Amino acid sequence: MTQPRTFTDISRRGVIRGAATIGAAALILPASLRPAAAQPKPGGVFRVGIGHGSTTDGLDPGLWDNLYAQTFAAARHNQLIEVDANTQLAPELAERWETTDGTTWTFKIREGVTFHSGKTMTVDDVVASLNHHRGDDSTSAVKPFFEPVTDIKADGQNVVVTLNAANADFAYLMSDYHLPIMPSTDGKIDPTSNDGAGGYVVESYEPGVQATLTKNPNYWKSDRAHFDGIELLSIIDPAARLNALMTGAVDLIDQVDVATIELLKARGGNQILSISGNAHYVFPMDSRAAPFDDNNVRLALKYGLDRQEMVDKILGGHGSVANDNPIGPASRYFFTDLEAKSYDPDKAKFYLKEAGMETLDVTLTAADAAFTGAVDAAVLFSEKAAGAGINITVERAPNDGYWDNVWMKKPFCASYWGGRPVEDQMFTTAYSSGAAWNDSFWDHTRFNELLVEARAVVDEDKRREMYQEMQQIVSFEGSVVIPMYNNYVMALSDKVATPEKISANWNLDGFRCVERWWFA
Amino acid sequence: MAHVWRMIGQRLLFGLLTLFIISVVIFGATELLPGDLARELLGQSATPETLAALREQLGLNDPAPLRYWNWLTSALQGDFGVSMGNKRPIADLIAARLGNTLFLAAYAAAMAVPLSLLLGVLAALWRNSIFDRAVNAMALTSISFPEFFVAYILIVWLAQSGVFPSMVRFSASTTFGDRLYMSFLPALTLTLVVTAHMMRMTRAAIINLLASPYIEMARLKGISPWRIVVRHAVPNALAPIINVVALNLAYLITGVVVVEVVFVYPGLGQLMVDAVSNRDIAVVQAVALIFASAYVLLNLLADVLSTLSNPRLMHQR
Numbered sequence: 001m002t003q004p005r006t007f008t009d010i011s012r013r014g015v016i017r018g019a020a021t022i023g024a025a026a027l028i029l030p031a032s033l034r035p036a037a038a039q040p041k042p043g044g045v046f047r048v049g050i051g052h053g054s055t056t057d058g059l060d061p062g063l064w065d066n067l068y069a070q071t072f073a074a075a076r077h078n079q080l081i082e083v084d085a086n087t088q089l090a091p092e093l094a095e096r097w098e099t100t101d102g103t104t105w106t107f108k109i110r111e112g113v114t115f116h117s118g119k120t121m122t123v124d125d126v127v128a129s130l131n132h133h134r135g136d137d138s139t140s141a142v143k144p145f146f147e148p149v150t151d152i153k154a155d156g157q158n159v160v161v162t163l164n165a166a167n168a169d170f171a172y173l174m175s176d177y178h179l180p181i182m183p184s185t186d187g188k189i190d191p192t193s194n195d196g197a198g199g200y201v202v203e204s205y206e207p208g209v210q211a212t213l214t215k216n217p218n219y220w221k222s223d224r225a226h227f228d229g230i231e232l233l234s235i236i237d238p239a240a241r242l243n244a245l246m247t248g249a250v251d252l253i254d255q256v257d258v259a260t261i262e263l264l265k266a267r268g269g270n271q272i273l274s275i276s277g278n279a280h281y282v283f284p285m286d287s288r289a290a291p292f293d294d295n296n297v298r299l300a301l302k303y304g305l306d307r308q309e310m311v312d313k314i315l316g317g318h319g320s321v322a323n324d325n326p327i328g329p330a331s332r333y334f335f336t337d338l339e340a341k342s343y344d345p346d347k348a349k350f351y352l353k354e355a356g357m358e359t360l361d362v363t364l365t366a367a368d369a370a371f372t373g374a375v376d377a378a379v380l381f382s383e384k385a386a387g388a389g390i391n392i393t394v395e396r397a398p399n400d401g402y403w404d405n406v407w408m409k410k411p412f413c414a415s416y417w418g419g420r421p422v423e424d425q426m427f428t429t430a431y432s433s434g435a436a437w438n439d440s441f442w443d444h445t446r447f448n449e450l451l452v453e454a455r456a457v458v459d460e461d462k463r464r465e466m467y468q469e470m471q472q473i474v475s476f477e478g479s480v481v482i483p484m485y486n487n488y489v490m491a492l493s494d495k496v497a498t499p500e501k502i503s504a505n506w507n508l509d510g511f512r513c514v515e516r517w518w519f520a
Numbered sequence: 521m522a523h524v525w526r527m528i529g530q531r532l533l534f535g536l537l538t539l540f541i542i543s544v545v546i547f548g549a550t551e552l553l554p555g556d557l558a559r560e561l562l563g564q565s566a567t568p569e570t571l572a573a574l575r576e577q578l579g580l581n582d583p584a585p586l587r588y589w590n591w592l593t594s595a596l597q598g599d600f601g602v603s604m605g606n607k608r609p610i611a612d613l614i615a616a617r618l619g620n621t622l623f624l625a626a627y628a629a630a631m632a633v634p635l636s637l638l639l640g641v642l643a644a645l646w647r648n649s650i651f652d653r654a655v656n657a658m659a660l661t662s663i664s665f666p667e668f669f670v671a672y673i674l675i676v677w678l679a680q681s682g683v684f685p686s687m688v689r690f691s692a693s694t695t696f697g698d699r700l701y702m703s704f705l706p707a708l709t710l711t712l713v714v715t716a717h718m719m720r721m722t723r724a725a726i727i728n729l730l731a732s733p734y735i736e737m738a739r740l741k742g743i744s745p746w747r748i749v750v751r752h753a754v755p756n757a758l759a760p761i762i763n764v765v766a767l768n769l770a771y772l773i774t775g776v777v778v779v780e781v782v783f784v785y786p787g788l789g790q791l792m793v794d795a796v797s798n799r800d801i802a803v804v805q806a807v808a809l810i811f812a813s814a815y816v817l818l819n820l821l822a823d824v825l826s827t828l829s830n831p832r833l834m835h836q837r
Contacts, residue, residue, distance in 0.1 A: 055613065055794040055803075058606030139574040144567055192607055206616070207606055208794055209786045210689065235687065237781050243675055243686040244784070400797060404559050436567040 044519040045229040046496070048508075049241045049250035053234025055208035060191035061178050062133055062140025067254060067507055068234050070177050072205075074511035075213050075230050076116070077180030077196035080107055080126065081171060083421050083510055085501040087330055089171055093121070093181050093197065094159075097174075102166030102456050107159045107174070113220050115183045116201045123154040128184030130159075132191065142178045144436055145425075166456035168463070172422040177511060199225025199515045208234050226518035245270065245491055252492040254507055255372075258316030264491060271496075274318045275488045277504035278328030278419025278426075281371045283364065283381070284439040286411040287479035291362065292440075295477055296355035301362075302481055303351065304385035306343035310483045313380065314373040318487040324475040326417065326426050328485050330504035333423050333467035338475055348388035359389045365406050369399035370414035377483070378414060408439050415439060416486075421505050423467045427451050431474060440479035447473045495519055524827055524834075528820065535816040539809055543595075546808045547588050550801050556580055557799045591805065601802045603795075610806050613791070618810060620690065621787040625772035627703055628710035633765055636715045640722025640761075645749055647727060656723075659716035671709045671782040678705060687784040706783040710776060714768045721764040725757035759826035766822035774811040 053068030061077075064070055080094040091097075094107040113121040130152050133140035140146075151162040163170060173179070180196060182189040194202040199221065200213035213230040233250060235241040238257045244250045246267065256264070256272065264270055285292035285301070292298060307321040320329065323338050352360055366378040375396055382392035397406045397413075406413050420426040429435060432451055433443040447470055454466040474480070488507040492498075497520035503510035509517065558574040575581050582590075594601055600610040639659070643652045662670060679686035688702045729735060730753060738748050777789030788807055795803035827833045 054798065055791050056603065056606055056798040056800050060606075137573050137577070139570050139577065141570065143570050204691075206786070207608070208790065212691075233687075233689070233784070235784050237784070239672065240687060240782055240784050243679060247679055247682065247686050249685060249687050249689075401553070 040223070040226050040497075040518045041520070042226045042518070043228055044495075045231060046227040046252070046514065046517070046519070047231040047233065047250040048514070049233050049235040049244045049253040051236060051238065051241055051253070051255040053208050053236070057207040058192070059194055060139075061129075061180050061182070062138065062142065062191070064178060065141065067511075068232065070506070070511045071508055071514060072211055072232055073177060073180055073196075074198070075200045075232070075514040076194060076198040076202055077182070078113075078198050079177075079179055079181060080109075080174040082512070083172075083175045083503065083505040085499060085503045085509070085516075087332070087421060087503065087505055089175060093126070094174065097171050099168075099170070102168050102170070102458070103163045105161045105163070105170055106155075107161070109157055109159060110220070111157060113197050114218055115195050115197050116216060117183065117195045119183050119195075121181065121183070121197055123157060123159055124187070125184045125189075126159050126181055127152050127154050128187050128189050129181045130161075130179065131187070132189050133178065140178060142173075142176055145173055145176070165452075167424070168455060168458055169422045169424045172425065175421065177506070200227075200230050203229075210234065221515075225515045227514070230514050242491075245493065248493070251496050252490060252508075252513065254488070254490050256489045256491045258318050258489065261316065261318075261489070261491075269494050271492050271494060273488075273490045273492065273498070273502060275490075275502050275504055276320055276328075276485060277330045277488055277506070278421070278485065279417065279488070280322050280326060280328060280419065280482055280485045281374070281377070281414070281416050282326070282439075283378075283412065283414055283481040283483070284408075285479045285481070287440050287442045289411050291355070291357075291360060292411060292479060294355045296351040297357070297360060298479055298481075299476070300348040300351040300355070300360065300388065300390060301385065302341055303344045303348040304388045304390050305381045305481065305483060306384045307341070307483045309343075309384070310377055310380055314377045315484060315486055318489050319484045320487075322482045322485045324478060324480065324482045325471050326430065326474060326480070326482060327423050327467070327471050328419055330419070331421075331423055333464045333471075335468045335471040338471060341475075343384055345388035348385070348390065352389060359391060361391045361393070362412055363393045363395050363410075364412050364414070365395045365397050365410040366414035367397040367399050367402045367406065369402035370407075371416040371486070374414040381481075381483075408437075418506065419485075423470075424451070424455055427470060427474075430480075431478065442479045444473060444477060447477075521834075524824060527827070528824060531816075531820045531823070535813075535820065538816055539812055542812045543592070543805055543809060544588070546805055547584075547591075547801065550796070550799060550804055551584050553796075553799060557801070559799075587801075591802065595805070600806045603800055603803050610802055613803065614788070614806055614810070617786055617788050617791050620785065621773060621776075621789070623699065624703055624706060624710070624776065624785065624787060625769065627700070627707040628714070628772050629769055631707060632711040632714050632768070633718065635711065636718035637722055637761070639715070640719040641726060641749055641754065643719065643723045644726035644730065644753075645745060647723075652723075655719070659719050662712040663714075663716035667709060667713055667776075667778045668782050670712050671705070671779055674705050674709055675782075688786070689784075690786065703785070706776075706779050706785050709779050709783075710772055714772065718761070718764050718768055722757070722761050725760045726753050729753045729756055755829065758829040762825045762829070763822045766818040770815045770818045773814045 048071065050068045050071060052066035057069050064073060078093050080092060081089050082092045084090040093110050093113060095110050097105060097107045099105045109123050109126055115121060132138065133142050134146045134149060148163045148165060148167065149161060150164050153160055182193065183195050194205065199216050199219045201216050203212045203214055205211040211232045215225060215228050219225050235244055241253045242260060245253045261272055265272060285298060287293055302324055311317065311319050311321055323340055325335065325338055327334055364378045364381065366374045368374050378394045382394050385392050407415055417430065420429065428451065430437050430439060431442060432438065433448050450466050450470050454463055457463045457466065490508065496517055498517050503512065557578060558571050558580055602609050603613055639655050643655050646652050675686045678684045684705050685702050686705065688706065690699065726749060735748060735752060738752050776787065777793055780787045780789045788810065791803065792807040795807065
């Protein structure tokens with residue numbers, strides 16, 4: 001087995017080469033961008049059109065759930081730790097962190113940082129910001145990740161976090177976008193305040209419409225936040241977003257409709273960024289119920305779809321084939337040599353026979369709420385599977401209430417994952433036995449053992465081996481069909497310059513485009 | 521005149537009753553929708569514990585009639601409460617957007633009403649001429665296309681060439697002139713959508729009257745056609761025209777969400793859609809009541825104006 005390639009080894013050129021070989025334009029950057037990447041320049045007002053945002057958006061970090069809230073947060077807040085362009089942890093408000101046994105974590109908090117209000121950040125603010133996501137009355141979306149935390153306390157300039165079991169990756173949690181450091185009084189943060197320690201100060205915010213921010217003159221980072229101001233606009237309609245970019249009303253848009261990319265390129269004046277990360281689309285099957293309780297049936301389905309066709313038709317080439325592996329190519333321990341599953345009706349028939357069946361009838365429920373093109377993807381799946389004697393009836397569900405009535409309720413449906421920077425987080429969230437979001441209700445003894453064991457292992461090679469075995473198990477014995485990793489596709493004006501490397505951690509350069517990019 | 525006042529008083533009372541019934545219906549309808557605000561706010565990342573905690577904080581565990589009663593009593597005292605989603609006062613949330621919506625409706629009406637009345641009168645005057653046919657064909661074409669299509673066509677013609685902006689952005693420093701300029705395309709879209717209805721009604725009402733004996737008499741006396749229409753036909757055609765105009769004005773206030781989305785216009789429609797999809801019932805109620813009030817008041821206005829314009833109703837025996 002050759003040493004698997006981590007994302008950090010891949011230069012942009014390497015990605016382009018790789019993309020060319022699979023026949024997909026995975027990453028398109030005009031040559032003009034490269035020389036400009038050398039010298040960040042201050043100035044200008046950066047206007048971003050984001051395809052999310054709602055009038056019910058709030059300032060409570062525990063409830064942020066869309067790209068608008070995330071990008072707005074990245075502009076005004078800092079966290080203890082950030083994920084850099086190479087998907088590695090980098091110090092932010094924590095100068096450094098250490099653990100000896102994986103259960104007690106010490107974060108050394110940066111001194112001399114002030115919030116926009118002028119208040120100096122203290123260790124107590126950090127403790128309060130983290131405690132906001134713990135406790136019985138916490139409503140935070142990351143509350144489950146704080147379950148293993150038994151204590152958070154201040155110790156001089158350090159914050160000490162104690163866990164009930166060793167976790168070598170715990171520091172990664174501090175980079176989660178739900179965990180900004182906010183000012184506190186009496187051990188509580190004010191979840192209706194927009195005061196933060198980030199690069200931009202909020203001037204006005206109208207939920208679901210726009211936010212304007214100006215540069216924070218006291219920002220502690222000297223090499224970040226190059227723009228004089230930021231304007232974040234919520235533009236839900238894809239055509240309206242495209243028009244806004246073409247007419248120069250905004251400088252950057254996210255979620256470009258892949259069907260329009262060629263036309264946009266032909267028009268000129270714009271660049272397309274297509275970043276492959278860990279985000280992926282899934283079709284979970286309820287492994288507790290027949291017929292999905294038989295792994296042969298699951299394998300038959302996994303060989304019954306044409307993954308490359310889905311990447312081409314649903315993603316317009318802006319993505320890559322996923323081999324039922326939830327760990328993406330941007331991950332440290334991504335298993336490159338995992339045996340690929342191509343469309344193979346004979347193999348599918350073989351596994352059906354193993355399960356004692358001639359034909360299989362299942363219903364796949366989908367709605368575009370799961371991901372853009374989910375219904376089309378389900379139809380493609382159904383068409384190909386028919387060739388293997390599998391009859392998939394596609395049931396279209398309404399977008400409204402999809403997560404309530406379909407996901408984790410119907411035995412076979414469409415869903416997505418935004419991708420997690422850490423293997424453990426992804427596996428624990430959606431594949432460990434009994435996890436709240438284990439959407440296939442899968443329970444695999446060896447996998448569960450490995451997952452707990454690997455958390456405490458510090459030796460790199462040993463961990464890599466363990467995580468690769470887990471990927472192997474999920475791919476061939478798991479109960480989730482994962483056809484593809486979707487790229488983050490953005491379009492920006494030629495005036496905008498980006499660093500040489502764009503983070504694959506989340507969309508919009510890990511939400512940090514606002515402080516990492518500049519005007520050429 | 522006294523009976524007109526009495527009618528206004530009666531109709532306002534009935535209007536209040538209508539609003540009350542609508543608030544019950546809206547509340548009941550949102551109760552029937554699957555899921556609740558807590559579920560929508562937490563989305564895919566909800567766990568049973570966080571859901572329970574959030575429901576407790578939002579007061580969603582109370583029985584529905586009690587929640588309705590709580591809302592009604594505070595609404596009657598002029599307190600519409602805070603948005604459950606982000607704790608902002610609903611009055612603030614709605615005030616700016618209501619202003620934007622009324623501005624756009626007034627803008628579109630200021631273009632559409634005179635235009636359609638003029639075209640309607642001219643079409644009636646030159647009935648079956650090339651002009652009549654051309655105006656009819658154009659008006660029917662524009663009303664037959666879906667609104668978003670008309671909007672996209674206007675964007676291709678007028679926005680991509682840089683003449684008008686394709687998206688609307690208001691800030692505190694936006695002047696009235698800027699507002700008119702930025703909102704031109706959405707207002708024009710709405711004008712194209714509502715003109716046909718009003719124009720056709722004007723034309724039909726006047727043509728109907730032109731066949732009556734008193735018009736025949738006027739014509740025999742040698743009065744010019746233009747004077748016949750404006751002085752003798754239009755005053756008698758006012759009642760149906762006023763009703764159609766009122767209906768269209770109500771539509772301009774309540775039915776423009778598609779146009780708002782295409783032009784990123786921050787109006788009430790978008791707020792209503794967001795609030796419904798997030799089950800933020802307090803906001804839904806407030807916006808629904810504003811929409812209902814618009815219909816009630818505009819219909820009342822139409823009835824009052826039709827009464828005033830009809831001597832037979834004004835001087836009843």
